[in-house]
Amino acid sequence: MPKKLRIGFIGTGGIAHAHMKAYKTFDDVEIVGGADIVPGKARAFLDKWELPNAKAFESAEELIKNVEMDGVTVCTYNTQHAIPTIMALNAGLHVQCEKPMSFTLQEGVEMVRAAKKNNRILTIGFQPRYDPVRQHVDQIIQSGELGKVYYVQSGGGRRHGIPGSTFVQAEKAGFGCLGDIGCYSIDECMHAIGYPKPLTVSAIATDYFGKNPKYWHDADTFNVDDFSVAFVRCEGGVTFVFRQAWAMHADSIGDTLWLGTEGGIKILNGYQQVNSPSRVRMFRDIGGNEVDSVVKPFYPFDAYNPIGKVDIFAAKVRDFCDAIKENRPAPIPGEEILYNQAICDGIYRSARLGEEVKIEIPEI
Ligand SMILES: NC(=O)c1ccc[n+]([C@@H]2O[C@H](COP(=O)([O-])OP(=O)(O)OC[C@H]3O[C@@H](n4cnc5c(N)ncnc54)[C@H](O)[C@@H]3O)[C@@H](O)[C@H]2O)c1
Numbered sequence: 001m002p003k004k005l006r007i008g009f010i011g012t013g014g015i016a017h018a019h020m021k022a023y024k025t026f027d028d029v030e031i032v033g034g035a036d037i038v039p040g041k042a043r044a045f046l047d048k049w050e051l052p053n054a055k056a057f058e059s060a061e062e063l064i065k066n067v068e069m070d071g072v073t074v075c076t077y078n079t080q081h082a083i084p085t086i087m088a089l090n091a092g093l094h095v096q097c098e099k100p101m102s103f104t105l106q107e108g109v110e111m112v113r114a115a116k117k118n119n120r121i122l123t124i125g126f127q128p129r130y131d132p133v134r135q136h137v138d139q140i141i142q143s144g145e146l147g148k149v150y151y152v153q154s155g156g157g158r159r160h161g162i163p164g165s166t167f168v169q170a171e172k173a174g175f176g177c178l179g180d181i182g183c184y185s186i187d188e189c190m191h192a193i194g195y196p197k198p199l200t201v202s203a204i205a206t207d208y209f210g211k212n213p214k215y216w217h218d219a220d221t222f223n224v225d226d227f228s229v230a231f232v233r234c235e236g237g238v239t240f241v242f243r244q245a246w247a248m249h250a251d252s253i254g255d256t257l258w259l260g261t262e263g264g265i266k267i268l269n270g271y272q273q274v275n276s277p278s279r280v281r282m283f284r285d286i287g288g289n290e291v292d293s294v295v296k297p298f299y300p301f302d303a304y305n306p307i308g309k310v311d312i313f314a315a316k317v318r319d320f321c322d323a324i325k326e327n328r329p330a331p332i333p334g335e336e337i338l339y340n341q342a343i344c345d346g347i348y349r350s351a352r353l354g355e356e357v358k359i360e361i362p363e364i
Helices: 014-023 041-048 060-066 082-090 105-118 132-142 177-191 312-325 334-353
Strands: 005-010 029-035 055-057 071-074 094-097 122-124 149-153 198-206 227-234 238-245 256-260 264-267 280-286 289-294
Touching: 005 014, 005 060, 005 312, 014 029, 014 041, 014 312, 029 041, 029 060, 041 055, 055 060, 060 071, 060 082, 071 082, 071 312, 082 094, 082 105, 094 312, 105 122, 105 334, 122 312, 122 334, 132 264, 132 280, 149 177, 177 227, 177 238, 177 256, 177 334, 198 334, 227 334, 238 334
Parallel strands: 005 029, 005 071, 029 055, 071 094, 094 122, 149 238
Antiparallel strands: 149 256, 198 227, 227 238, 256 264, 264 280, 280 289
16 A cells, blocks of 8 residues: 555644644545644644644644654744744755745745755645636736736625634734635735735724724723735835725725736626636737626636536645655745745734835745
8 A cells, every 4th residue: 555645744734633633634645743832732733623632732843853744834923823834944854834825024034045955845835726707817827818917805704704813913823814815815916917026015004993992892901903905015016005904894905906018918807706706807809899897706617616616725735745655845835935935024024113124035
Protein backbone atom coordinates (compact mmCIF):
# COMPACT_ATOMS: atom_id res chain seq x y z
CA MET A 1 0.00 0.00 0.00
CA PRO A 2 1.43 3.46 -0.85
CA LYS A 3 2.59 5.45 2.16
CA LYS A 4 0.00 7.89 3.49
CA LEU A 5 0.77 11.59 3.79
CA ARG A 6 1.39 12.47 7.43
CA ILE A 7 -0.16 15.80 8.47
CA GLY A 8 -0.23 17.65 11.80
CA PHE A 9 -2.29 20.58 13.09
CA ILE A 10 -0.90 23.70 14.77
CA GLY A 11 -3.79 25.53 16.43
CA THR A 12 -6.96 23.54 17.04
CA GLY A 13 -9.62 26.27 17.37
CA GLY A 14 -12.55 27.14 15.11
CA ILE A 15 -11.15 26.81 11.60
CA ALA A 16 -9.09 23.71 12.39
CA HIS A 17 -12.41 21.81 12.36
CA ALA A 18 -13.07 22.83 8.74
CA HIS A 19 -9.60 21.57 7.78
CA MET A 20 -10.14 18.33 9.66
CA LYS A 21 -13.56 17.80 8.04
CA ALA A 22 -11.81 17.88 4.66
CA TYR A 23 -8.86 15.71 5.74
CA LYS A 24 -11.20 13.05 7.12
CA THR A 25 -12.52 12.47 3.61
CA PHE A 26 -9.04 11.72 2.19
CA ASP A 27 -7.96 8.04 2.20
CA ASP A 28 -4.35 8.87 1.45
CA VAL A 29 -3.76 11.19 4.42
CA GLU A 30 -3.20 10.37 8.08
CA ILE A 31 -3.58 13.04 10.77
CA VAL A 32 -0.75 12.19 13.13
CA GLY A 33 -0.75 15.00 15.69
CA GLY A 34 -1.91 18.37 16.88
CA ALA A 35 -0.70 21.22 19.07
CA ASP A 36 -2.50 24.03 20.84
CA ILE A 37 -1.19 26.32 23.56
CA VAL A 38 -4.41 25.94 25.56
CA PRO A 39 -3.85 22.89 27.77
CA GLY A 40 -5.97 19.90 26.73
CA LYS A 41 -7.40 21.63 23.63
CA ALA A 42 -5.41 19.64 21.04
CA ARG A 43 -6.28 16.32 22.74
CA ALA A 44 -9.98 17.23 22.88
CA PHE A 45 -9.87 18.21 19.20
CA LEU A 46 -8.22 14.95 18.11
CA ASP A 47 -10.63 12.93 20.27
CA LYS A 48 -13.62 14.73 18.83
CA TRP A 49 -12.46 13.63 15.40
CA GLU A 50 -11.90 10.05 16.66
CA LEU A 51 -8.13 10.07 16.27
CA PRO A 52 -6.92 8.36 19.47
CA ASN A 53 -3.54 7.49 17.90
CA ALA A 54 -2.74 11.05 16.89
CA LYS A 55 -0.45 12.71 19.44
CA ALA A 56 -1.39 15.95 21.22
CA PHE A 57 0.99 18.67 22.45
CA GLU A 58 0.85 22.10 24.04
CA SER A 59 3.39 23.68 21.72
CA ALA A 60 4.18 23.58 18.03
CA GLU A 61 7.81 22.92 18.91
CA GLU A 62 6.99 19.67 20.74
CA LEU A 63 4.76 18.46 17.92
CA ILE A 64 7.45 19.15 15.33
CA LYS A 65 10.19 17.54 17.46
CA ASN A 66 8.27 14.39 18.38
CA VAL A 67 6.14 13.43 15.40
CA GLU A 68 7.32 12.43 11.95
CA MET A 69 5.27 14.46 9.45
CA ASP A 70 5.25 15.59 5.82
CA GLY A 71 3.38 18.79 6.49
CA VAL A 72 1.36 20.88 8.90
CA THR A 73 -1.68 23.08 8.68
CA VAL A 74 -1.27 26.29 10.68
CA CYS A 75 -4.64 27.35 12.12
CA THR A 76 -3.51 29.74 14.84
CA TYR A 77 -4.80 33.32 15.09
CA ASN A 78 -3.10 35.90 12.87
CA THR A 79 -0.38 37.15 15.22
CA GLN A 80 0.72 33.53 15.70
CA HIS A 81 1.01 32.51 12.03
CA ALA A 82 4.65 33.38 11.49
CA ILE A 83 6.44 31.68 14.41
CA PRO A 84 5.06 28.13 14.00
CA THR A 85 5.14 28.38 10.19
CA ILE A 86 8.84 29.30 10.18
CA MET A 87 9.57 26.60 12.77
CA ALA A 88 7.84 23.96 10.66
CA LEU A 89 9.53 25.04 7.40
CA ASN A 90 12.93 25.01 9.10
CA ALA A 91 12.19 21.45 10.26
CA GLY A 92 11.69 20.48 6.60
CA LEU A 93 7.87 20.37 6.66
CA HIS A 94 5.47 21.72 4.05
CA VAL A 95 2.98 24.29 5.38
CA GLN A 96 -0.55 25.35 4.59
CA CYS A 97 -1.07 28.51 6.64
CA GLU A 98 -4.46 30.11 7.15
CA LYS A 99 -5.18 33.60 5.83
CA PRO A 100 -4.15 36.37 6.27
CA MET A 101 -0.56 35.34 5.71
CA SER A 102 0.59 37.06 8.93
CA PHE A 103 0.09 40.29 10.83
CA THR A 104 3.12 42.35 9.73
CA LEU A 105 4.85 42.42 6.36
CA GLN A 106 8.17 41.54 7.99
CA GLU A 107 6.66 38.32 9.39
CA GLY A 108 5.48 37.43 5.89
CA VAL A 109 8.97 38.10 4.52
CA GLU A 110 10.51 35.77 7.11
CA MET A 111 7.96 33.06 6.24
CA VAL A 112 8.79 33.25 2.54
CA ARG A 113 12.52 33.25 3.27
CA ALA A 114 12.14 30.09 5.38
CA ALA A 115 10.16 28.34 2.62
CA LYS A 116 12.78 29.29 0.04
CA LYS A 117 15.76 28.33 2.19
CA ASN A 118 14.30 24.92 2.96
CA ASN A 119 12.76 24.37 -0.47
CA ARG A 120 9.36 23.61 1.06
CA ILE A 121 5.79 24.49 0.12
CA LEU A 122 4.29 27.53 1.83
CA THR A 123 0.70 27.92 0.66
CA ILE A 124 -1.80 30.40 2.11
CA GLY A 125 -5.42 29.42 2.73
CA PHE A 126 -7.44 31.57 0.33
CA GLN A 127 -10.13 29.02 -0.60
CA PRO A 128 -12.14 31.41 -2.86
CA ARG A 129 -9.40 30.73 -5.43
CA TYR A 130 -11.22 27.40 -5.98
CA ASP A 131 -14.62 29.00 -6.68
CA PRO A 132 -15.46 28.27 -10.34
CA VAL A 133 -17.06 31.71 -10.83
CA ARG A 134 -13.94 33.39 -9.53
CA GLN A 135 -11.77 31.16 -11.75
CA HIS A 136 -13.90 32.13 -14.72
CA VAL A 137 -13.43 35.85 -14.04
CA ASP A 138 -9.67 35.37 -13.54
CA GLN A 139 -9.47 33.51 -16.83
CA ILE A 140 -11.21 36.30 -18.76
CA ILE A 141 -9.08 39.02 -17.20
CA GLN A 142 -5.88 37.03 -17.72
CA SER A 143 -6.77 36.37 -21.37
CA GLY A 144 -6.06 40.06 -22.07
CA GLU A 145 -9.63 40.79 -23.33
CA LEU A 146 -9.83 43.88 -21.09
CA GLY A 147 -6.65 45.39 -22.57
CA LYS A 148 -4.52 47.15 -19.99
CA VAL A 149 -6.27 47.04 -16.63
CA TYR A 150 -5.61 50.41 -14.97
CA TYR A 151 -8.18 50.49 -12.15
CA VAL A 152 -9.47 47.87 -9.71
CA GLN A 153 -11.92 48.32 -6.85
CA SER A 154 -13.03 45.89 -4.18
CA GLY A 155 -16.65 45.49 -3.09
CA GLY A 156 -18.89 43.39 -0.90
CA GLY A 157 -18.73 43.70 2.87
CA ARG A 158 -21.26 42.82 5.56
CA ARG A 159 -24.19 44.69 7.06
CA HIS A 160 -24.04 43.04 10.50
CA GLY A 161 -21.07 40.70 10.46
CA ILE A 162 -18.65 41.28 13.31
CA PRO A 163 -17.41 37.74 14.00
CA GLY A 164 -16.39 37.91 17.69
CA SER A 165 -14.02 35.46 19.42
CA THR A 166 -10.30 36.06 18.80
CA PHE A 167 -11.10 38.05 15.63
CA VAL A 168 -11.85 41.17 17.68
CA GLN A 169 -8.83 41.01 20.00
CA ALA A 170 -5.93 43.04 18.63
CA GLU A 171 -3.29 41.06 20.52
CA LYS A 172 -4.45 37.88 18.75
CA ALA A 173 -5.85 38.99 15.40
CA GLY A 174 -3.63 42.06 14.87
CA PHE A 175 -6.19 43.71 12.63
CA GLY A 176 -9.98 43.23 12.46
CA CYS A 177 -12.12 43.36 9.33
CA LEU A 178 -9.02 44.02 7.21
CA GLY A 179 -7.31 40.76 8.23
CA ASP A 180 -10.51 38.76 8.32
CA ILE A 181 -12.34 39.51 5.06
CA GLY A 182 -10.29 42.40 3.65
CA CYS A 183 -7.41 40.12 2.66
CA TYR A 184 -9.86 38.00 0.58
CA SER A 185 -10.99 41.11 -1.32
CA ILE A 186 -7.40 42.08 -1.98
CA ASP A 187 -6.69 38.59 -3.29
CA GLU A 188 -9.79 38.60 -5.51
CA CYS A 189 -8.88 41.96 -7.06
CA MET A 190 -5.11 41.60 -7.37
CA HIS A 191 -4.62 37.92 -8.26
CA ALA A 192 -6.75 38.42 -11.40
CA ILE A 193 -4.27 41.02 -12.68
CA GLY A 194 -1.10 39.21 -11.60
CA TYR A 195 -0.54 41.05 -8.30
CA PRO A 196 1.25 44.23 -9.46
CA LYS A 197 3.70 45.42 -6.84
CA PRO A 198 2.03 47.89 -4.41
CA LEU A 199 3.98 51.16 -4.01
CA THR A 200 2.04 53.50 -1.69
CA VAL A 201 -1.10 53.35 0.45
CA SER A 202 -3.33 56.02 1.92
CA ALA A 203 -5.92 54.50 4.24
CA ILE A 204 -8.39 55.09 7.02
CA ALA A 205 -9.81 52.52 9.44
CA THR A 206 -12.67 53.01 11.90
CA ASP A 207 -14.46 51.10 14.66
CA TYR A 208 -17.84 52.86 14.93
CA PHE A 209 -19.86 49.61 15.09
CA GLY A 210 -17.62 47.40 17.23
CA LYS A 211 -17.30 50.18 19.81
CA ASN A 212 -21.05 50.83 19.96
CA PRO A 213 -23.05 48.60 22.38
CA LYS A 214 -26.09 49.12 20.14
CA TYR A 215 -24.33 47.07 17.44
CA TRP A 216 -21.85 44.90 19.34
CA HIS A 217 -22.40 43.14 22.66
CA ASP A 218 -18.80 43.47 23.83
CA ALA A 219 -18.06 47.05 22.84
CA ASP A 220 -15.77 47.68 25.83
CA THR A 221 -13.17 45.14 24.76
CA PHE A 222 -13.45 45.55 20.97
CA ASN A 223 -10.08 46.95 19.84
CA VAL A 224 -9.70 46.35 16.10
CA ASP A 225 -10.99 47.96 12.88
CA ASP A 226 -14.50 47.16 11.58
CA PHE A 227 -14.24 49.26 8.40
CA SER A 228 -11.38 50.43 6.20
CA VAL A 229 -10.83 52.13 2.87
CA ALA A 230 -7.58 52.68 1.02
CA PHE A 231 -6.11 54.15 -2.13
CA VAL A 232 -3.22 51.98 -3.32
CA ARG A 233 -0.81 52.97 -6.11
CA CYS A 234 0.72 49.94 -7.83
CA GLU A 235 3.52 49.39 -10.31
CA GLY A 236 2.54 49.67 -13.98
CA GLY A 237 0.08 52.53 -13.41
CA VAL A 238 -2.57 50.40 -11.68
CA THR A 239 -4.80 52.05 -9.08
CA PHE A 240 -6.48 49.84 -6.48
CA VAL A 241 -9.30 51.21 -4.36
CA PHE A 242 -9.98 49.01 -1.35
CA ARG A 243 -13.18 49.12 0.75
CA GLN A 244 -14.24 46.61 3.36
CA ALA A 245 -16.74 46.51 6.25
CA TRP A 246 -17.80 44.10 8.95
CA ALA A 247 -20.81 46.31 9.60
CA MET A 248 -22.50 49.22 7.78
CA HIS A 249 -25.88 50.72 7.00
CA ALA A 250 -25.97 49.45 3.43
CA ASP A 251 -26.39 46.07 1.75
CA SER A 252 -22.95 46.34 0.14
CA ILE A 253 -20.00 48.68 0.03
CA GLY A 254 -20.23 48.58 -3.76
CA ASP A 255 -19.41 46.43 -6.73
CA THR A 256 -16.10 44.76 -7.48
CA LEU A 257 -14.66 46.29 -10.64
CA TRP A 258 -11.78 45.88 -13.09
CA LEU A 259 -11.47 48.64 -15.69
CA GLY A 260 -9.31 48.03 -18.75
CA THR A 261 -8.58 50.00 -21.91
CA GLU A 262 -10.61 47.49 -23.98
CA GLY A 263 -13.21 46.26 -21.53
CA GLY A 264 -14.43 46.11 -17.97
CA ILE A 265 -15.76 43.49 -15.57
CA LYS A 266 -18.11 44.19 -12.70
CA ILE A 267 -19.28 41.82 -9.97
CA LEU A 268 -22.53 43.09 -8.49
CA ASN A 269 -22.69 42.83 -4.71
CA GLY A 270 -25.52 43.20 -2.21
CA TYR A 271 -28.53 41.13 -1.10
CA GLN A 272 -30.34 41.23 -4.43
CA GLN A 273 -27.31 40.11 -6.36
CA VAL A 274 -25.54 37.51 -4.32
CA ASN A 275 -27.18 34.44 -5.87
CA SER A 276 -28.05 35.99 -9.19
CA PRO A 277 -26.74 34.09 -12.23
CA SER A 278 -26.20 37.45 -13.92
CA ARG A 279 -24.03 38.86 -11.16
CA VAL A 280 -20.88 39.07 -13.27
CA ARG A 281 -21.04 41.56 -16.14
CA MET A 282 -18.60 42.39 -18.90
CA PHE A 283 -18.60 45.67 -20.84
CA ARG A 284 -16.97 46.29 -24.25
CA ASP A 285 -17.31 48.34 -27.42
CA ILE A 286 -17.71 46.23 -30.55
CA GLY A 287 -17.71 48.09 -33.87
CA GLY A 288 -18.60 51.29 -32.06
CA ASN A 289 -21.48 49.64 -30.20
CA GLU A 290 -21.67 49.45 -26.42
CA VAL A 291 -21.98 45.76 -25.53
CA ASP A 292 -22.89 44.61 -22.03
CA SER A 293 -22.74 40.85 -21.48
CA VAL A 294 -23.41 38.46 -18.64
CA VAL A 295 -20.53 36.21 -17.71
CA LYS A 296 -22.23 32.92 -16.99
CA PRO A 297 -20.94 30.78 -14.15
CA PHE A 298 -19.21 27.74 -15.58
CA TYR A 299 -19.13 24.72 -13.34
CA PRO A 300 -17.07 21.76 -14.50
CA PHE A 301 -19.41 18.78 -14.19
CA ASP A 302 -17.30 16.83 -11.72
CA ALA A 303 -16.94 19.83 -9.41
CA TYR A 304 -20.53 19.43 -8.13
CA ASN A 305 -21.15 17.82 -4.81
CA PRO A 306 -24.65 16.45 -4.07
CA ILE A 307 -26.09 19.83 -3.05
CA GLY A 308 -24.79 21.50 -6.17
CA LYS A 309 -22.02 23.64 -4.71
CA VAL A 310 -18.29 23.19 -5.00
CA ASP A 311 -16.64 22.55 -1.64
CA ILE A 312 -13.94 25.18 -2.05
CA PHE A 313 -12.54 24.60 1.43
CA ALA A 314 -11.96 20.88 0.78
CA ALA A 315 -10.48 21.80 -2.61
CA LYS A 316 -7.83 24.00 -0.99
CA VAL A 317 -6.86 21.32 1.53
CA ARG A 318 -6.73 18.67 -1.22
CA ASP A 319 -4.56 20.87 -3.43
CA PHE A 320 -2.02 21.27 -0.61
CA CYS A 321 -1.83 17.47 -0.24
CA ASP A 322 -1.54 16.91 -3.98
CA ALA A 323 1.17 19.54 -4.30
CA ILE A 324 3.23 17.66 -1.68
CA LYS A 325 2.59 14.28 -3.31
CA GLU A 326 3.29 15.48 -6.84
CA ASN A 327 6.26 17.61 -5.85
CA ARG A 328 4.50 20.70 -7.25
CA PRO A 329 5.06 24.33 -6.23
CA ALA A 330 2.79 25.88 -3.61
CA PRO A 331 -0.78 26.25 -5.00
CA ILE A 332 -1.18 29.74 -3.46
CA PRO A 333 2.45 30.71 -3.00
CA GLY A 334 3.74 32.73 -0.07
CA GLU A 335 5.81 34.85 -2.52
CA GLU A 336 2.64 36.00 -4.29
CA ILE A 337 0.64 36.57 -1.10
CA LEU A 338 3.47 38.71 0.24
CA TYR A 339 2.02 41.53 -1.94
CA ASN A 340 -1.37 40.97 -0.27
CA GLN A 341 0.34 41.16 3.10
CA ALA A 342 2.21 44.30 2.04
CA ILE A 343 -1.12 46.00 1.25
CA CYS A 344 -2.66 44.92 4.58
CA ASP A 345 0.45 46.13 6.42
CA GLY A 346 0.38 49.42 4.46
CA ILE A 347 -3.33 49.98 5.22
CA TYR A 348 -2.75 49.30 8.91
CA ARG A 349 0.25 51.67 9.10
CA SER A 350 -1.31 54.44 7.03
CA ALA A 351 -4.56 54.37 9.02
CA ARG A 352 -2.64 54.62 12.28
CA LEU A 353 -0.38 57.42 11.09
CA GLY A 354 -3.14 59.31 9.30
CA GLU A 355 -0.98 59.78 6.18
CA GLU A 356 0.14 58.03 3.01
CA VAL A 357 2.89 55.42 3.50
CA LYS A 358 5.40 53.83 1.14
CA ILE A 359 5.44 50.08 0.74
CA GLU A 360 8.93 48.65 0.76
CA ILE A 361 9.25 44.92 0.37
CA PRO A 362 12.63 43.55 1.48
CA GLU A 363 14.58 41.22 -0.82
CA ILE A 364 13.75 37.57 -0.20
N1 LIG B 1 -10.18 30.27 5.53
C1 LIG B 1 -11.25 30.52 6.25
O1 LIG B 1 -12.39 30.39 5.80
C2 LIG B 1 -11.09 30.96 7.66
C3 LIG B 1 -12.21 31.06 8.49
C4 LIG B 1 -12.01 31.40 9.82
C5 LIG B 1 -10.73 31.70 10.28
N2 LIG B 1 -9.67 31.65 9.43
C6 LIG B 1 -8.32 31.97 9.90
O2 LIG B 1 -7.89 30.91 10.73
C7 LIG B 1 -7.10 31.42 11.80
C8 LIG B 1 -7.65 30.90 13.12
O3 LIG B 1 -8.98 31.31 13.27
P1 LIG B 1 -9.93 30.58 14.34
O4 LIG B 1 -11.29 31.13 14.17
O5 LIG B 1 -9.73 29.11 14.25
O6 LIG B 1 -9.30 31.12 15.70
P2 LIG B 1 -9.35 30.45 17.13
O7 LIG B 1 -8.95 31.49 18.09
O8 LIG B 1 -10.67 29.75 17.30
O9 LIG B 1 -8.25 29.29 17.08
C9 LIG B 1 -6.86 29.55 17.08
C10 LIG B 1 -6.22 28.50 17.97
O10 LIG B 1 -4.79 28.61 17.86
C11 LIG B 1 -4.25 28.37 19.15
N3 LIG B 1 -2.88 28.95 19.18
C12 LIG B 1 -2.52 30.24 19.19
N4 LIG B 1 -1.20 30.38 19.13
C13 LIG B 1 -0.69 29.12 19.05
C14 LIG B 1 0.61 28.59 18.91
N5 LIG B 1 1.70 29.40 18.85
N6 LIG B 1 0.77 27.27 18.86
C15 LIG B 1 -0.30 26.45 18.92
N7 LIG B 1 -1.57 26.87 19.03
C16 LIG B 1 -1.78 28.20 19.10
C17 LIG B 1 -5.23 29.03 20.10
O11 LIG B 1 -5.09 28.58 21.41
C18 LIG B 1 -6.56 28.65 19.44
O12 LIG B 1 -7.05 27.43 19.95
C19 LIG B 1 -7.12 32.94 11.67
O13 LIG B 1 -5.92 33.36 11.09
C20 LIG B 1 -8.28 33.23 10.75
O14 LIG B 1 -8.07 34.37 9.94
C21 LIG B 1 -9.82 31.26 8.15
